[in-house]
Amino acid sequence: MNNVLFAFGLTLFAGLSTGIGSALAFYTKKTNKKFLSIALGFSAGVMIYVSMIEIFVKARESLEIVYGPTKGYYITTLSFFLGIAFIAIIDKLVPSIENPHEIRDVDDMTKNEENDKALLRMGLFSAFAIAIHNFPEGLATFVSAIKDPTLGISIAFAIAIHNIPEGIAVSVPIYFATGNRKKAFLYSFLSGLAEPLGAIIGYFLLMKFLDETMFGIIFASVAGIMVYISLDELLPTAEKYGEHHIAIYGLIAGMMVMALSLLMFA
Template structure:
């Protein structure tokens, strides 16, 4: 298994998509088209779900354990246990990100397609500011709705908004780490699979970069600062890829190490798809038709690409 250079390139490319999203501060006050968000999130979920179950878990993880000397039954058992370990570990990272944000005095409830108010509001000095405020809504790709406040003046230097943007960057960076690992491992296993996963992750990194950049922009009046923090939120993805590389290098590319990482990554990608991408796709598409169709289309495209490259 090779493709190390391509794997790192794809990891860096998907992480850099937060920069593309952060550039949204120059467009329409920092808002993205809901139809685009719904379709891109749905398609990303479809690609990642199909890859997780069919390619990474059923093929790469199980085959790697079998290659390491395990029987067929043992290989499936080990892969299954580590698959769910990947789900649990990503769930723990997600909860840690939520805890980080709650400690800053604002609530964030990700992974649910809901219209309840999960407000991220700056600190107000009195009730009059509350009534005068004009709401600006941003929702990141992990399902967290962020409601910043624009008081009709960009350069307000609002400490609450500034803090919100930075904490959002840290939280998004935290849950981007397993995505970098997922992209790296998918590419190591198959270049075509890695490209598809990288594109899927890049698509949902776009609104994440925007979710970070907008609060910083509206608090400081500086688009450059907003874009900078948006970019920083994506840097953890190359770190995730580097982690995968170091683990494999430290084990001399042992099939057991491959099987372990493939199974863990399959679980991580499954959690990200069901807890983040699908709920967010449905949130921006109340009818559910576009999100569902995009998800199924993503699966079909991924299946077709795998069949074509195997032919």
């Protein structure tokens, strides 16, 4: 039982680190569009790098164990694009926000209702994608910690590091769109709670049914979702609210930070 509580505690720590990122919105001036641009670019860099370098690779490794190198690679690739199709369909089906009275202007240069709606919608989509991403991550952290506490600690810290900019990805656009710090923190906090939720469900429901195939398909799909969100929402908005090179610098910085965090805990 102590081992189970320890594993759950690690998962909770990793998930709630999104709150550190969301808290950064509290110290950001609403008129600082350069911060918004570089933060969104940074978050996109983190998402793209971890999706293609870490999550996709882990998914492929799991599926190749079951189906072999060739078929496992095909299934991983198919699952990746199914994840993209899934979030793209949701993107089309989600209705426009119909409560403009709840949305405040960013500043004189962004007093555009459509801009604020787009920011809020992007933040909510990011929260949704990150929650989906965090769910299997929570399960992976929990299972790893049960089998090997040392390995669980390494994975939890690596996930916590990249959950910080993921918290920014949710909280900053929502804060800039609404001017509401509490709402920004709440959505970021809730997206992080998906991680311990994954651990709880994994322990009570899925431990008997989770196999390499299910794990691989879920992870590959999540990688596709994260890449779609980055390319369709984060980067276009980063460029819209700042200079092209500022967004790209943020993107590269996000990739570098994510790469270093993975190397530290490799």
